[in-house]
Each structure stands twice: as structure tokens, then as C-alpha cells.
Amino acid sequence: MDTSRFLRDRIICLIGTSGVGKTSTAAKLAARAKKLWNRKVTWICADTIRAGAIAQASALTESLSIPLRVAYTPEELKDIIAAETDADLLLVDTPATNPRRDTEMIELASFLTVVPNMAIYPVLSATAKDADLGRAAGAFTTFHPKGLILTHLDETDHLGNVINLAWHTRQPLAFFTAGPGALDEIQGARAERLVEGIL
Ligand SMILES: Nc1nc2c(ncn2[C@@H]2O[C@H](COP(=O)(O)OP(=O)(O)O)[C@@H](O)[C@H]2O)c(=O)[nH]1
Ligand SMILES: [Mg+2]
Numbered sequence: 314m315d316t317s318r319f320l321r322d323r324i325i326c327l328i329g330t331s332g333v334g335k336t337s338t339a340a341k342l343a344a345r346a347k348k349l350w351n352r353k354v355t356w357i358c359a360d361t362i363r364a365g366a367i368a369q370a371s372a373l374t375e376s377l378s379i380p381l382r383v384a385y386t387p388e389e390l391k392d393i394i395a396a397e398t399d400a401d402l403l404l405v406d407t408p409a410t411n412p413r414r415d416t417e418m419i420e421l422a423s424f425l426t427v428v429p430n431m432a433i434y435p436v437l438s439a440t441a442k443d444a445d446l447g448r449a450a451g452a453f454t455t456f457h458p459k460g461l462i463l464t465h466l467d468e469t470d471h472l473g474n475v476i477n478l479a480w481h482t483r484q485p486l487a488f489f490t491a492g493p494g495a496l497d498e499i500q501g502a503r504a505e506r507l508v509e510g511i512l
Pocket of ligand 1: 331334335336491
């Protein structure tokens with residue numbers, strides 16, 4: 314399992330549409346960073362919009378025994394990150410952003426631009442349709458992502474849409490996840506896995 318690549322960045326921010334697996338992916342990264350690599354991880358919840366998001370972050374961080382900070386505004390995000398000098402890894406979880414809604418994209422941009430050096434990863438579901446994947450990934454390129462994270466690989470045998478996505482967007486695929494739990498699979502994206510998905 315190649316999870317080492319994500320550990321090179323100190324601040325990782327997950328963005329994407331609703332229900333794609335941003336929070337679950339953050340939990341997978343947090344669990345690996347802490348348990349396998351003994352990193353000091355802080356979880357920053359910038360999703361103060363969805364009812365239950367803070368409670369979900371609270372339950373996850375409690376079970377992983379890592380600190381939780383909540384950022385209601387871009388300024389708070391900036392201040393929290395500046396104060397977290399001890400942490401080796403800061404995971405920033407964001408609210409669902411629908412690229413079709415300008416107000417949501419502007420709101421997300423306000424959080425992403427206050428902190429330089431964040432590794433930004435759009436999270437996309439491998440079960441989504443070609444057109445929707447392309448549209449979302451295309452819209453999020455404006456934030457200069459480091460790579461794309463594909464989730465729900467355990468729920469499909471067909472990855473032609475993911476291959477099209479990589480081909481058309483020319484963006485690197487960073488990680489694949491398979492399973493809902495924090496201890497379920499996350500691995501560095503591999504071409505072999507995509508090939509299995511078209512055979
Ligand atoms: N089967 C499966 N379920 C996943 C995966 N990633 C997330 N989920 C589930 O998808 C749902 C939405 O995930 P969540 O992380 O809350 O999405 P968010 O809205 O983007 O933060 C939850 O029920 C998760 O357990 C995955 O890779 N495989
Ligand atoms: Mg979430």
C-alpha cells in the first residue's frame with residue numbers, strides 16, 4: 314500500500330460535491346498518518362454548513378484520538394493553521410461544493426486562498442457518470458489541485474469513466490479508496506487497478 318506520497322504535504326485539503334467521500338477519505342488519511350507513520354495529526358473541520366458535519370468530525374477525531382478544530386470563516390482557518398505549529402499533518406475537510414453554483418465555488422475559494430501551500434485534492438466518486446466527473450474535476454482545476462482522489466472503487470467493476478477523466482483532464486490520479494470506514498482501503502492510484510476495471 315503506497316500511502317507515503319500524501320505524507321510529504323503538511324496541509325491537505327479535500328474538496329468536492331456532496332457525499333463523494335471527503336470526510337471518509339480524511340479519516341483514512343488520518344488513521345494511516347497516525348497509526349502507520351506516527352504523525353501528529355490535527356483535523357480541521359471547515360464544513361460548518363451541513364447539519365451533523367461537526368458531530369461527525371467530532372466522533373471520528375475522538376475515535377482516532379486526534380484533535381479537532383472548527384473553522385467557521387477563512388480567517389479562522391488561517392489562524393488555526395498558524396497556531397498548529399506542532400502538528401505534522403493538518404487535514405482540512407470542507408463543505409460540499411456544487412461546481413454549478415457560483416456562490417458555493419466563491420465560498421470555497423475564500424477558504425482555499427487564505428492559506429498558501431495547501432495540497433488540494435478534489436474527491437470524486439468512481440461510481441459517478443463520465444460527464445459529471447469531467448464537469449466537477451474541470452471546475453475544480455481553478456484551485457490548482459495536486460491530484461484527484463477517486464472513492465467508492467469497491468462499488469463498481471467499471472472504471473472506464475475514471476480513465477476518461479484522467480485522459481481528458483490531464484490531472485494526476487492521486488489516491489483510490491475502497492470502503493466506507495477509516496480503516497478501509499486507501500492506496501496510491503495505480504494504472505493496473507484501472508486496467509483491471511476495463512477488462
Ligand atoms: N463503499 C464505499 N463507501 C464510501 C467510500 N467513501 C465514502 N463512502 C461512504 O459514502 C458516504 C459519504 O461519505 P462522506 O465521507 O460523508 O462524504 P462527504 O459528504 O464527501 O464528506 C458515507 O456513507 C461513506 O461511508 C468508499 O470508498 N467506498
Ligand atoms: Mg463530509
